[in-house]
Structure formats: structure tokens, C-alpha cells
Amino acid sequence: MKHRVILFTDIGDTIIDEGTEIRAVPGGIVSRADCLPGARETMLALYEQGYTIAMVADGLVQSFHNTMTQHGLDHIFAAKAISEAVGVEKPDARMFQSAMGQLGLTEADKPRILMIGNNLAKDIVGANAFGIRSALLRLSPRYRHEWQSDAETPDYVLDRPEELPALLRQIERELEA
Numbered sequence: 001m002k003h004r005v006i007l008f009t010d011i012g013d014t015i016i017d018e019g020t021e022i023r024a025v026p027g028g029i030v031s032r033a034d035c036l037p038g039a040r041e042t043m044l045a046l047y048e049q050g051y052t053i054a055m056v057a058d059g060l061v062q063s064f065h066n067t068m069t070q071h072g073l074d075h076i077f078a079a080k081a082i083s084e085a086v087g088v089e090k091p092d093a094r095m096f097q098s099a100m101g102q103l104g105l106t107e108a109d110k111p112r113i114l115m116i117g118n119n120l121a122k123d124i125v126g127a128n129a130f131g132i133r134s135a136l137l138r139l140s141p142r143y144r145h146e147w148q149s150d151a152e153t154p155d156y157v158l159d160r161p162e163e164l165p166a167l168l169r170q171i172e173r174e175l176e177a
């Protein structure tokens with residue numbers, strides 16, 4: 001079953017616990033990392049329920065390949081916008097545009113897209129400026145959770161990944177109404 005709502009997701013401290021990342025050299029490729037509690041199960045369930053999921057993440061292509069393959073998540077992404085490949089980092093609109101383009105989506109589809117991430121300055125500012133929905137996951141303690149401007153204000157706030165399916169269903173109902 002295909003859903004109208006489309007999920008864009010950050011990876012670091014949204015799916016992967018950045019505090020567990022293992023690199024051979026500082027700033028290098030991540031070889032392994034743990035997932036945040038509930039993140040893997042939630043993302044797999046959403047994929048199995050037919051949601052279209054795109055990765056919109058800052059980092060190295062090989063790092064995300066390693067960690068997503070490690071957790072059996074690499075196949076769930078219908079598109080991947082990775083900063084190393086795109087050439088810019090969030091909040092640059094080209095990151096979000098890349099994911100939209102890979103999925104064959106246009107301006108008219110923007111109300112269907114929800115971006116979830118942990119970083120106000122990257123994920124929320126970027127999604128808000130791009131004109132898609134934004135959800136802050138405030139699970140990781142590494143970044144601040146208090147927004148300081150309209151540009152940083154998320155449309156939705158989640159404390160745990162397990163809250164995401166209900167939010168997607170809520171947006172789905174809004175789109176149908």
C-alpha cells in the first residue's frame with residue numbers, strides 16, 4: 001500500500017547514535033555504529049507498511065552504506081541525498097531538492113513531505129525554508145532542543161522514534177481531508 005505522505009530522514013542522532021560511531025581516523029568513514037533505541041524497528045516497520053523513505057544526511061557516502069547495511073536498513077531508502085555526493089550540507093536547499101528529484105517529486109508535492117531530524121540548525125531550518133514539514137526528534141542529548149527563531153521552529157516534536165508512525169498517519173489524514 002502506497003501512502004501519500006513521504007518521509008525524509010536524517011541519520012546521525014535520528015537513526016544512528018552518534019556517540020557510538022567507530023572511525024579508523026577522526027573525521028573519516030564510520031565503520032560501525034549503534035542505532036538509537038526504537039529507531040531501527042520503527043524505520044523497518046514504516047518501510048514494510050509501504051512508506052516512501054528518503055535519506056537526507058550530511059556525511060560520507062561510505063559511512064551511511066556501512067551503518068545502514070550493518071543494521072539491515074540500506075534497502076528501505078527510495079532515495080539518498082548525502083552531502084558528500086550532493087556537494088553541500090543541510091540546511092542548503094539542494095540537499096532536499098536532490099531527494100525530491102530522485103523521487104520524481106515537484107513543488108506541488110511539498111505538502112506531502114515530512115523531514116525528521118535532531119538538528120534545529122540543519123534539519124528544521126532546512127526543511128522550513130524549503131517549504132516541507134519539519135519534525136524535531138529530541139532524543140539525543142548532543143544538540144540543543146530549544147528553538148530560538150521562527151526559522152528553527154519545528155512543525156512537530158517527537159521524543160521517541162516510536163511516535164513517528166502516528167504522526168505520519170495524522171499527516172495522511174490531513175492530506176486526505
Ligand SMILES: [Mg+2]
Pocket residue numbers: 010011012013014117118119
Ligand atoms: Mg543528525
